[in-house]
Amino acid sequence: MVTKLPKVDVVTIGVGWSAGIIAAELxxxxxxxxxxxxxxxxxxxxxxxxHDELRYAVRHEMMQDLSKETIxxxxxxxxxxxxMRSYGSxxxxxxxxxxxxxxxxxxxxxxxYDFELRSKTIEKYGADKIPAxxxxxxxxxxxxEIEPYYDQYEKMAGISxxxxxxxxxxxxxxxxxxxKKTEAMRLFDDATKRMGYHPYVQPSAxxxxxxxxxxxxxRAACQYCGFCERFGCEYGAKAEPGVTVLPVxxxxxxxxxxxxxxxxxxxxxxxxxxxxxYTDLTTGEEFEQPADVVVLSGYVFxxxxxxxxxxxxxxxxxxxxxxxxxxxxxxxxxxxxxxxFFDDHKFNxxxxxxxxxxxxxxxxxxxxDHSDLDFIHxxxxxxxxxxxxxxxxxxxxxxxxxxxxxFKDASLKYTNASLTVSGxxxxxxxxxxxxxxxxVYNDAFGDPLVRITFDFxxxxxxxxxxxxxxxxxxxxxxxxxxxxxxxxxxxYNVAEYQSTHNTGGVIMGADPETSAVNNYSQxxxxxxxxVVGASSFPQNAGYNPTGTVGALSYRAAExxxxxxxxxxxxx
Amino acid sequence: xxxQEKNAPLLDKRSSRRTFIKNSGLTVGGVVLxxxxxxxxxxxxxxxxxxxxxxxxxxGTNNLNxxxxxxxxxxxxxxxxxxxxxxxxxxxGPGARELLVAYYIDHQLAGAWGMGSKxxxxxxxxxxxxxxxxxGRQNRQQIFEIGLKGIEEQSLKTYDKSFTNLSEExxxxxxxxxxDGNVELKGTTSAHFFGxxxxxxxxxxxxxxxxxxxxxxxxxxxxNFPGHQMSYLDIIEKEFTVVEPxxxxxxxxx
Numbered sequence: 151m152v153t154k155l156p157k158v159d160v161v162t163i164g165v166g167w168s169a170g171i172i173a174a175e176l177x178x179x180x181x182x183x184x185x186x187x188x189x190x191x192x193x194x195x196x197x198x199x200x201h202d203e204l205r206y207a208v209r210h211e212m213m214q215d216l217s218k219e220t221i222x223x224x225x226x227x228x229x230x231x232x233x234m235r236s237y238g239s240x241x242x243x244x245x246x247x248x249x250x251x252x253x254x255x256x257x258x259x260x261x262x263y264d265f266e267l268r269s270k271t272i273e274k275y276g277a278d279k280i281p282a283x284x285x286x287x288x289x290x291x292x293x294x295e296i297e298p299y300y301d302q303y304e305k306m307a308g309i310s311x312x313x314x315x316x317x318x319x320x321x322x323x324x325x326x327x328x329x330k331k332t333e334a335m336r337l338f339d340d341a342t343k344r345m346g347y348h349p350y351v352q353p354s355a356x357x358x359x360x361x362x363x364x365x366x367x368x369r370a371a372c373q374y375c376g377f378c379e380r381f382g383c384e385y386g387a388k389a390e391p392g393v394t395v396l397p398v399x400x401x402x403x404x405x406x407x408x409x410x411x412x413x414x415x416x417x418x419x420x421x422x423x424x425x426x427x428y429t430d431l432t433t434g435e436e437f438e439q440p441a442d443v444v445v446l447s448g449y450v451f452x453x454x455x456x457x458x459x460x461x462x463x464x465x466x467x468x469x470x471x472x473x474x475x476x477x478x479x480x481x482x483x484x485x486x487x488x489x490x491f492f493d494d495h496k497f498n499x500x501x502x503x504x505x506x507x508x509x510x511x512x513x514x515x516x517x518x519d520h521s522d523l524d525f526i527h528x529x530x531x532x533x534x535x536x537x538x539x540x541x542x543x544x545x546x547x548x549x550x551x552x553x554x555x556x557f558k559d560a561s562l563k564y565t566n567a568s569l570t571v572s573g574x575x576x577x578x579x580x581x582x583x584x585x586x587x588x589x590v591y592n593d594a595f596g597d598p599l600v601r602i603t604f605d606f607x608x609x610x611x612x613x614x615x616x617x618x619x620x621x622x623x624x625x626x627x628x629x630x631x632x633x634x635x636x637x638x639x640x641x642y643n644v645a646e647y648q649s650t651h652n653t654g655g656v657i658m659g660a661d662p663e664t665s666a667v668n669n670y671s672q673x674x675x676x677x678x679x680x681v682v683g684a685s686s687f688p689q690n691a692g693y694n695p696t697g698t699v700g701a702l703s704y705r706a707a708e709x710x711x712x713x714x715x716x717x718x719x720x721x
Numbered sequence: 722x723x724x725q726e727k728n729a730p731l732l733d734k735r736s737s738r739r740t741f742i743k744n745s746g747l748t749v750g751g752v753v754l755x756x757x758x759x760x761x762x763x764x765x766x767x768x769x770x771x772x773x774x775x776x777x778x779x780x781g782t783n784n785l786n787x788x789x790x791x792x793x794x795x796x797x798x799x800x801x802x803x804x805x806x807x808x809x810x811x812x813x814g815p816g817a818r819e820l821l822v823a824y825y826i827d828h829q830l831a832g833a834w835g836m837g838s839k840x841x842x843x844x845x846x847x848x849x850x851x852x853x854x855x856x857g858r859q860n861r862q863q864i865f866e867i868g869l870k871g872i873e874e875q876s877l878k879t880y881d882k883s884f885t886n887l888s889e890e891x892x893x894x895x896x897x898x899x900x901d902g903n904v905e906l907k908g909t910t911s912a913h914f915f916g917x918x919x920x921x922x923x924x925x926x927x928x929x930x931x932x933x934x935x936x937x938x939x940x941x942x943x944x945n946f947p948g949h950q951m952s953y954l955d956i957i958e959k960e961f962t963v964v965e966p967x968x969x970x971x972x973x974x975x
Contacts, residue, residue, distance in 0.1 A: 199969055201949035204928040209834065220841040225852055232849045232856055235841045330957050373952035496961035500946050501953040540927035540946040553807040553900070553919050554893065562813050565944050566961060590845065645854030 166248025189245030254504030354505030376537020378504025483575030486617025490630025502537030529692030573617025670709025822925030825934030868914030
């Protein structure tokens with residue numbers, strides 16, 4: 151039996167960055183918003199014991215319980231898809247704040263080239279530069295158009311940084327100065343400058359100094375404790391929904407979060423979403439929550455899965471390339487990297503902050519000429535200083551035994567005497583990479599799991615080799631005595647942690663035939679349904695995704711308010 | 722201050738601890754010294770280490786956490802011996818035995834990790850490709866049960882002795898066969914079991930002592946990892962600095 155609840159203005163599915171930003175903006179304007187979150191509610195004080203590598207980083211305290219729901223994976227459609235039984239390649243956040251609670255705080259704007267990737271690539275190199283099966287698209291929004299929303303998001307989060315000499319134009323400086331430079335960062339800075347590159351301190355959501363944002367929310371500065379990614383910040387320094395937008399929404403009196411509420415279907419009739427069906431996980435009761443506007447703001451997989459389960463939008467068909475839901479799933483190409491081992495130089499590798507590092511963008515986007523290269527795009531090159539914790543960080547030179555006396559000795563010797571420089575490669579979309587529903591495996595309710603069909607392509611292998619060479623050269627200039635370079639990409643392996651930068655499946659564009667949402671994240675087919683998050687990226691850039699998710703969320707909030715006033719398609 | 726000088730207090734502490742253990746006359750000397758003497762002592766009387774090490778300085782006589790939640794005594798002894806070979810005592814400091822890694826593994830196996838509570842364990846089961854991750858039916862409790870039994874059987878088959886009575890070299894040879902996937906096991910592979918054992922051993926050496934391993938934070942001390950610290954603002958821009966570690970206990974009980 152389903153209990154029908156009184157109608158609200160807006161219901162959000164999930165309460166992470168996107169829902170939090172939208173809730174704050176809408177409730178300020180007097181709209182009533184309900185946020186349905188399947189995980190628990192959280193507050194900063196809950197992270198009192200957060201400096202626990204085993205509990206948070208290794209046992210995944212803040213992540214979705216895979217026994218209830220996971221994804222299935224295959225490299226291609228000839229392979230049998232099988233469930234991801236334990237965590238590997240990426241992590242799925244759960245609970246209030248979502249992935250925004252456990253993120254590192256590495257915060258970027260995409261390059262102007264990223265938003266017009268297809269047309270700018272063709273313009274410069276000709277249509278033949280793009281392989282036939284590479285389905286990259288323009289976003290339907292330009293950098294200049296999205297810039298004000300980046301600005302708004304960065305002010306809310308108090309992003310710390312300094313100008314990227316090779317990045318897009320900024321209308322305003324960073325709200326707070328760049329983070330402090332560690333010795334390893336200074337080494338990278340000096341070496342890359344000598345090599346003629348353009349290093350800059352990584353933009354960070356960890357907060358370099360005390361900051362009060364335009365909403366009046368004050369936060370303390372980062373202490374560089376080295377426990378960010380996979381952890382909650384016990385200091386409230388790391389920008390996350392729980393210490394930024396959610397308090398603003400709550401203070402209006404117009405926002406209600408319902409934790410332990412798992413949305414099972416989006417309800418839909420006569421071309422409109424009428425609300426959602428959800429289960430209260432504490433009692434098993436089912437509820438219908440009617441709303442004027444439904445905001446689908448879960449992680450990438452949730453967004454695609456709920457649309458497919460609810461029969462909304464045209465499912466993507468990889469054989470014909472038609473349809474849109476599940477199309478252009480992309481990821482991040484991160485194996486082009488090198489680790490340098492220093493015989494007589496130790497660093498404070500245990501200190502750090504999630505969004506701390508030095509970067510060059512000389513090989514990102516189209517900042518370098520690709521005429522004689524057999525790949526497009528590129529990626530940032532970073533020396534990160536996130537804080538190396540001891541269970542996860544036991545780097546030894548290649549050829550060292552992986553256990554026993556030799557391993558112990560080398561891992562202890564190099565734990566503070568090795569540095570890694572890595573490429574964060576952009577991931578292009580392909581016709582054969584997509585998300586759909588698995589025909590065999592189900593979640594705890596008996597609903598099909600989402601299925602990933604994805605592998606690395608020739609473009610990715612070439613990019614990896616290219617980035618590896620650049621990383622190696624930088625470490626050489628930094629004075630490493632021995633360098634291990636990772637050049638081999640291999641097939642995509644779901645069991646190996648790479649990044650939680652999954653993108654696509656409900657992509658943004660200018661044409662309803664080839665995209666699912668317009669540049670307000672409004673569904674072309676269902677005008678009162680907004681699908682917000684990295685699911686709307688047509689392909690992924692050579693940067694971490696959250697800054698762009700934040701900008702798109704502010705744009706979506708503006709769109710929802712416009713829609714509630716006038717109705718109809720915003721484009 | 723040079724790096725060596727900064728390191729000095731820690732080194733002093735280590736050697737004085739070793740001196741203390743040596744002088745105390747406890748048979749854990751075999752563990753600390755390692756090498757031929759260590760293996761002789763272990764071979765002599767297999768229960769010696771189990772009985773004595775819990776009374777060592779590192780453990781403290783009143784460590785009431787030192788008891789078994791999951792393992793049988795035999796499983797415990799094999800795990801302790803195998804973990805010590807994976808992470809042996811050496812000049813850097815204590816090995817898995819003195820760090821109480823086997824107790825850590827025992828306690829972990831008794832709970833969610835051992836039972837795979839947060840993992841997807843529904844069928845159907847198929848072998849899968851290497852890119853698809855673990856697809857077995859067994860949880861870690863079962864993998865340990867199969868793997869530890871396998872270690873003992875392989876030892877008896879090869880040397881006609883229990884694993885805990887083998888020399889260090891013989892133990893290493895058995896474990897290498899497991900790591901290389903050369904030992905036939907029913908329900909899992911020897912390489913998979915060894916991988917889980919190796920991972921758990923590293924965890925037990927470096928997880929916060931609240932989980933029962935990393936006794937006296939000695940794992941962190943060897944690794945120059947300061948554990949739980951509220952702030953590194955004072956050293957973030959500085960050269961390598963040794964910071965005395967603190968455990969979460971200091972946060973909870975202060």
